[in-house]
Amino acid sequence: MSTTTTTTAGGVKVVKPTVASHLNDYWGRVRGGDLGSIPAVAGLIVLALIFGVAREQFFSALNFANLFSQSAQVVFIAMGLVFVLLLGEIDLSAGFASGVCGAIMAILLTTHGMAWYVAIPAAMVTGIVIGFLLGFLVAKFGIPSFVVTLAAFLGFQGILLLLLGGGKNISISDEFVLNLANSNLPVGLSWGIALVGVIGYALVQLNNVRSRAARGLVTDPMGIVLMRIAALAIVVLVATAILTQERSINPVLNSVKGVPIVAPIIAVFLVLWTFVLGRTTYGRHVYAVGGNTEAARRAGIPVDRIRISVFVIGSFMASIGGILAVSRANSVDPNTGGSNILLYSVGAAVIGGTSLFGGKGKVINAVVGGAVIAVIDNGMGLMGLESGAKYIFTGIILLIAASVDAFARRRAAATGNR
Structure with a gap:
């Protein structure tokens, strides 16, 4: 590798790679299977060009702004799921957990007449409690996360129905909450x-x-x-x-x-969680546990606490997604957080570059993957295609992303670039 060496005033020698050597190293990592978000970014550009050529309104300022509010719930849930997936776990309840949190907020705003600065934190605390319960069952009782969160998926769906009185729709009128996903x-x-x-x-x-x-x-x-x-x-x-x-x-x-107001909200959480994963001891512990749990335990890392914490973060971010979903719809109903929200959220994290096998991923993956999901849904909607076509195409994209992940892991193992 071509480098240059300089000496500081204190006599410290500093090695400085050149631009060429840095790019060569990066290309070597890519060839070795460390693809990151490259496939997702490339796919996003290709999809945007296809839909832009097919429907010129796709590139309009109005449609561009709409993409932020359309993708907000999926992006926030996917951000939380990145933490869970980094440990090789899964949270199937995140969608309906977001719906329950959104319902809590709506009920406090309407039925109990509370202000937004009480209702919103209450919804967030609900998400934290949900995450703690899920993580505790997984970490302390050893129940597989698939089973725990599948049970929670069914349970939260029932709780949402009970909160809404068997299926009624609760409309909200709080200006602050409505502005979150609908104003600029x-x-x-x-x-x-x-x-x-x-x-x-x-x-x-x-x-x-x-x-x-x-x-x-x-x-x-x-x-x-x-x-x-x-x-x-x-x-x-x-x-x-x-x-x-x-x-x-x-x-x-x-x-x-x-x-759109939701854009800087996404940016704030992106910066926050990127810093947590990339610049803190906690973040290093998450990657360590996801990479090799037994080695992390022997190194003195509190594995159980890390497991509980990722579910707490996951459900907390689901609560943010639920708040924004209620804001966008101006109401909450039994389908809030249901339908394809969970599948899209998991898909967003995986499509963006987070590995399903644990130990590999970044929060930016959720944002990029969420953008891909939003572009597919939005673009195919503008083309007048039916929902069935959207699901099929999104499923194909997800399968391709998972295949790329599997190929990258095999490539990394073959080149010793794990």
């Missing part, structure tokens, strides 16, 4: 958040290079760092430019422009 930020604030996000990312990347160099650790080439910053800036600023365009059919009566 002001144009000025949209640009302000976009610029702060890009500048913040740039400062974090540059500070990471500086701090690693100061400790004599290998750093990424500055060219690679600048390329990352530029790539993020292009994506964020172009998206903001599109979303701040006028999207209303009749702007004189009702102007609609600005970044």
